[in-house]
Amino acid sequence: MSAYPTLEGEVPFAAPNSGRSCSTWYKVVGDIEQSPNYPLIALHGGPGAGHEYFASLIDLVEQYNIPIVFYDQIGCGRSTHLRDKLGDADFWTFDLFIAELDNLIDHLQLRSKGFYVLGQSWGGMLAGMYAARRPEGLKKLVIAGSPASFPLFIEGGKRLRAALPSDIQKALEEGDRTGNFDTPEYERASAIFYAQHVCRISPLPEPVQQAFANLKDDSTAYNTMQGPSEIVVDGSLKAWDGSEQAKNINVSTLLLNGRHDEVSELCVEPWFRSIPRIKWFVFESSSHMPHWEERERYMQLVGRFLTSY
Numbered sequence: 002m003s004a005y006p007t008l009e010g011e012v013p014f015a016a017p018n019s020g021r022s023c024s025t026w027y028k029v030v031g032d033i034e035q036s037p038n039y040p041l042i043a044l045h046g047g048p049g050a051g052h053e054y055f056a057s058l059i060d061l062v063e064q065y066n067i068p069i070v071f072y073d074q075i076g077c078g079r080s081t082h083l084r085d086k087l088g089d090a091d092f093w094t095f096d097l098f099i100a101e102l103d104n105l106i107d108h109l110q111l112r113s114k115g116f117y118v119l120g121q122s123w124g125g126m127l128a129g130m131y132a133a134r135r136p137e138g139l140k141k142l143v144i145a146g147s148p149a150s151f152p153l154f155i156e157g158g159k160r161l162r163a164a165l166p167s168d169i170q171k172a173l174e175e176g177d178r179t180g181n182f183d184t185p186e187y188e189r190a191s192a193i194f195y196a197q198h199v200c201r202i203s204p205l206p207e208p209v210q211q212a213f214a215n216l217k218d219d220s221t222a223y224n225t226m227q228g229p230s231e232i233v234v235d236g237s238l239k240a241w242d243g244s245e246q247a248k249n250i251n252v253s254t255l256l257l258n259g260r261h262d263e264v265s266e267l268c269v270e271p272w273f274r275s276i277p278r279i280k281w282f283v284f285e286s287s288s289h290m291p292h293w294e295e296r297e298r299y300m301q302l303v304g305r306f307l308t309s310y
Contacts, residue, residue: 046122
């Protein structure tokens with residue numbers, strides 16, 4: 002990232018009911034002032050995966066002169082951690098993360114200039130709910146590999162698991178039954194699921210490995226909102242459905258997912274039905290991370306979408 006103008010910093014964030022001073026770490030790559038394009042704010046997944054696995058988005062700076070704003074959401078990476086909030090569903094909410102995003106946008110003075118938002122996985126859910134509030138300054142939206150409905154995400158996951166070899170299914174079912182997700186059998190079965198439906202590149206790109214490392218380091222938000230893994234969903238989001246709110250989104254939206262994505266068409270389709278101005282593209286050779294798996298095509302689609310009017 003050092004080949005481009007880069008600004009790193011921290012912005013104080015008064016996280017409601019946190020009981021402490023918090024801050025959000027961010028990095029701006031590219032020249033916000035000189036670029037003819039609006040900056041793109043990248044909302045990472047997890048929650049808790051951190052910004053690093055978005056490293057491939059640097060292509061948008063190089064090829065389309067779109068400045069990128071990376072940041073670590075509260076609870077992970079270089080931002081404030083709140084491990085004592087494990088299980089506190091009243092704390093880990095959309096409102097919390099939207100307040101943090103608004104705080105960052107105002108700190109960077111992007112409100113009057115304008116900005117794009119791209120969210121992946123959990124980040125796309127957050128991006129969709131943010132756009133549904135019609136924030137001042139938002140110009141376009143990209144939702145990538147994100148469920149519009151968690152019940153449909155869970156149902157889609159069951160269908161994907163049903164297509165796995167029987168011994169893998171049994172190992173996953175045993176973990177679900179006992180709550181023991183640390184056995185060699187369960188870890189092997191999970192790895193097979195992840196290799197098919199999370200990222201199909203082997204070995205994983207180092208920035209993607211860092212996302213898993215971030216979640217292992219601090220899984221507070223993830224465990225509270227999602228659950229113990231991508232396969233076992235028992236957190237506060239398990240009944241969430243954003244399709245009604247999505248009808249309020251009034252900016253042009255690009256919807257993306259992979260053909261082999263853990264976020265299947267079943268739970269992506271409600272975005273397409275609900276958002277008035279939307280285009281949907283499925284990456285045929287990708288799972289959950291086409292920004293790595295089909296990087297060139299991904300950047301082409303996103304870059305052209307954001308810079309065309």
